[in-house]
Amino acid sequence: MNKMKCTVCKREAFVKLPAHNAKFCPDHFDQFFLRQVSRLIKKFRMLRPGARVLVAVSGGKDSLTVVDVLHRLGYQVTGFHVNVGIKENNFSEESEAVTISFFEKLGLPLKIINLEKEYGRNITTFARRFPRLCAVCGLTKRHLMNDYALAGRFSCVATGHHLDDLASSLLANVLRWDLSYLAKNLPVLPAEGPFAKKIKPLALLSEEEVRIYSELRGIKPVTAVCPYSKEAKFKRYKFFLNELEKQSPGMKRAFYENYLKVAGIFEKAGTSELPLRNCKICGGPTPSEICTFCRLWNRTQSAQEEDQEINLGDGN
Amino acid sequence: MNKMKCTVCKREAFVKLPAHNAKFCPDHFDQFFLRQVSRLIKKFRMLRPGARVLVAVSGGKDSLTVVDVLHRLGYQVTGFHVNVGIKENNFSEESEAVTISFFEKLGLPLKIINLEKEYGRNITTFARRFPRLCAVCGLTKRHLMNDYALAGRFSCVATGHHLDDLASSLLANVLRWDLSYLAKNLPVLPAEGPFAKKIKPLALLSEEEVRIYSELRGIKPVTAVCPYSKEAKFKRYKFFLNELEKQSPGMKRAFYENYLKVAGIFEKAGTSELPLRNCKICGGPTPSEICTFCRLWNRTQSAQEEDQEINLGDGN
Numbered sequence: 001m002n003k004m005k006c007t008v009c010k011r012e013a014f015v016k017l018p019a020h021n022a023k024f025c026p027d028h029f030d031q032f033f034l035r036q037v038s039r040l041i042k043k044f045r046m047l048r049p050g051a052r053v054l055v056a057v058s059g060g061k062d063s064l065t066v067v068d069v070l071h072r073l074g075y076q077v078t079g080f081h082v083n084v085g086i087k088e089n090n091f092s093e094e095s096e097a098v099t100i101s102f103f104e105k106l107g108l109p110l111k112i113i114n115l116e117k118e119y120g121r122n123i124t125t126f127a128r129r130f131p132r133l134c135a136v137c138g139l140t141k142r143h144l145m146n147d148y149a150l151a152g153r154f155s156c157v158a159t160g161h162h163l164d165d166l167a168s169s170l171l172a173n174v175l176r177w178d179l180s181y182l183a184k185n186l187p188v189l190p191a192e193g194p195f196a197k198k199i200k201p202l203a204l205l206s207e208e209e210v211r212i213y214s215e216l217r218g219i220k221p222v223t224a225v226c227p228y229s230k231e232a233k234f235k236r237y238k239f240f241l242n243e244l245e246k247q248s249p250g251m252k253r254a255f256y257e258n259y260l261k262v263a264g265i266f267e268k269a270g271t272s273e274l275p276l277r278n279c280k281i282c283g284g285p286t287p288s289e290i291c292t293f294c295r296l297w298n299r300t301q302s303a304q305e306e307d308q309e310i311n312l313g314d315g316n
Numbered sequence: 317m318n319k320m321k322c323t324v325c326k327r328e329a330f331v332k333l334p335a336h337n338a339k340f341c342p343d344h345f346d347q348f349f350l351r352q353v354s355r356l357i358k359k360f361r362m363l364r365p366g367a368r369v370l371v372a373v374s375g376g377k378d379s380l381t382v383v384d385v386l387h388r389l390g391y392q393v394t395g396f397h398v399n400v401g402i403k404e405n406n407f408s409e410e411s412e413a414v415t416i417s418f419f420e421k422l423g424l425p426l427k428i429i430n431l432e433k434e435y436g437r438n439i440t441t442f443a444r445r446f447p448r449l450c451a452v453c454g455l456t457k458r459h460l461m462n463d464y465a466l467a468g469r470f471s472c473v474a475t476g477h478h479l480d481d482l483a484s485s486l487l488a489n490v491l492r493w494d495l496s497y498l499a500k501n502l503p504v505l506p507a508e509g510p511f512a513k514k515i516k517p518l519a520l521l522s523e524e525e526v527r528i529y530s531e532l533r534g535i536k537p538v539t540a541v542c543p544y545s546k547e548a549k550f551k552r553y554k555f556f557l558n559e560l561e562k563q564s565p566g567m568k569r570a571f572y573e574n575y576l577k578v579a580g581i582f583e584k585a586g587t588s589e590l591p592l593r594n595c596k597i598c599g600g601p602t603p604s605e606i607c608t609f610c611r612l613w614n615r616t617q618s619a620q621e622e623d624q625e626i627n628l629g630d631g632n
Binding site for chain 1: 552556
């Protein structure tokens with residue numbers, strides 16, 4: 001078999017990207033990856049040159065990659081990590097250690113919040129009451145991060161969601177025809193009242209491309225797996241989309257990009273949301289008297305009894 | 317293991333329908349099936365009591381089932397069958413024979429059009445020029461049927477599309493975000509100018525439910541398989557939806573029914589279609605001078621040269 005040649009420089013290629021009809025050597029893959037991110041940032045006006053951005057960092061390959069790329073593209077990155085206190089598999093300790101070491105190496109600022117230290121309990125204490133622990137965990141991290149981004153006047157909050165995440169959640173939302181989620185499966189959500197602007201700079205790069213980039217850059221993500229992860233449903237969607245992708249390279253990206261062209265029709269049709277007021281405890285935005293975060297974490301006897309009524313939502 | 321009991325009469329059940337959280341004996345499955353169809357007919361105002369309806373009949377279980385059910389529900393059914401002239405597997409001859417014998421048994425009128433006799437060539441003569449023979453075949457049958465329905469003043473044209481067909485084509489349309497198809501994946505398309513009203517009375521019944529009904533009723537569909545059938549893509553979608561259905565019984569129907577609730581937003585957003593005029597040869601509706609059907613079947617030397625330009629569309 002002939003050796004593959006880089007589409008750009010004709011030297012030996014190490015990777016083939018059928019969706020882009022291209023093969024790359026390491027240097028040109030790196031260039032390709034950075035260009036894809038910077039184009040998306042420009043196209044969706046995610047960041048002004050040199051902007052201060054708060055990046056959600058779990059310690060996984062996706063979030064470390066988005067830190068690395070934004071830093072290389074000249075943005076002022078601050079990391080934000082929440083130690084949720086999962087002891088199994090040494091998951092939370094290892095995640096925090098990996099994150100700290102990554103940020104030290106790059107010399108970038110990092111904010112860590114430890115739930116046990118700050119709130120006297122870890123996330124697993126909710127596991128029995130809320131079988132959907134991922135929802136509690138996501139809600140908690142989003143709340144803390146939004147607070148910190150607003151207080152620190154960051155231009156926005158960035159996450160490491162890639163094309164496979166967005167295409168599979170899009171498919172999930174389509175299968176339910178949930179118009180309010182279909183209106184918001186976007187690479188950018190603008191700042192809105194008490195919510196910081198949110199961006200997903202890896203939105204058009206596949207999980208596989210992110211994996212290749214992270215390995216090429218010598219990024220060492222956390223290897224421990226969250227024992228509570230219940231992504232089975234999303235995995236099915238990802239698997240299905242990847243099967244289709246094999247048959248028609250580029251379909252996954254086309255599915256998501258074509259959605260972006262028509263997403264406006266969902267915004268108009270989406271159900272009107274409840275008006276927000278200020279949470280009596282933290283002052284944050286909530287449709288009820290006390291926000292879900294405070295009901296979960298600032299425990300009172302009566303609040304505990306209300307647990308059953310808490311609606312955890314389902315967003316990214 | 318205990319014997320299953322019919323949800324209605326508590327006698328022995330022969331079938332379990334997790335999507336409906338029900339088990340049925342043969343009698344009550346039959347009742348269930350008829351009720352599902354008649355409810356859908358009422359809900360979408362498909363047919364007035366006793367209406368004259370032209371049913372597209374291929375000889376497969378789905379089309380024979382829709383004939384059987386509409387006849388039992390008191391509608392005046394006429395069958396419409398096109399012998400497309402596929403010799404392989406004795407496909408077209410067997411399909412026609414099965415259809416004739418079925419209609420004779422029920423004592424119902426049946427119109428048969430034989431392409432070779434009427435147009436001097438069969439559908440397979442297009443196979444080399446048009447790799448998507450299913451598209452040519454579908455377009456041809458729809459054109460002939462529409463003509464016959466209008467000329468005979470039938471209230472509408474009915475087809476045997478079931479939930480699996482509609483949910484999988486809906487998924488295909490969503491993956492492409494084709495708004496004009498998303499606007500029309502409905503159980504009823506009203507009469508519009510030169511197009512007869514189209515109805516799909518089995519739209520909310522799964523393929524499995526149709527199969528059970530047809531066996532229970534002793535319906536013997538054609539067993540030969542069309543050698544040109546290229547439904548691989550749709551099969552993948554059907555397989556995926558059936559996998560999801562196993563995990564969450566009822567999701568397939570919810571996917572389609574929830575779409576029906578929001579389909580209006582696509583109608584408004586759908587691209588405006590080309591204005592129609594009358595085909596110079598057959599007088600039928602077409603955006604160009606001569607309609608695709610006539611360009612395909614009323615062959616002239618020059619028309620043959622234009623074959624490459626013919627856009628076959630992709631509808632049901």
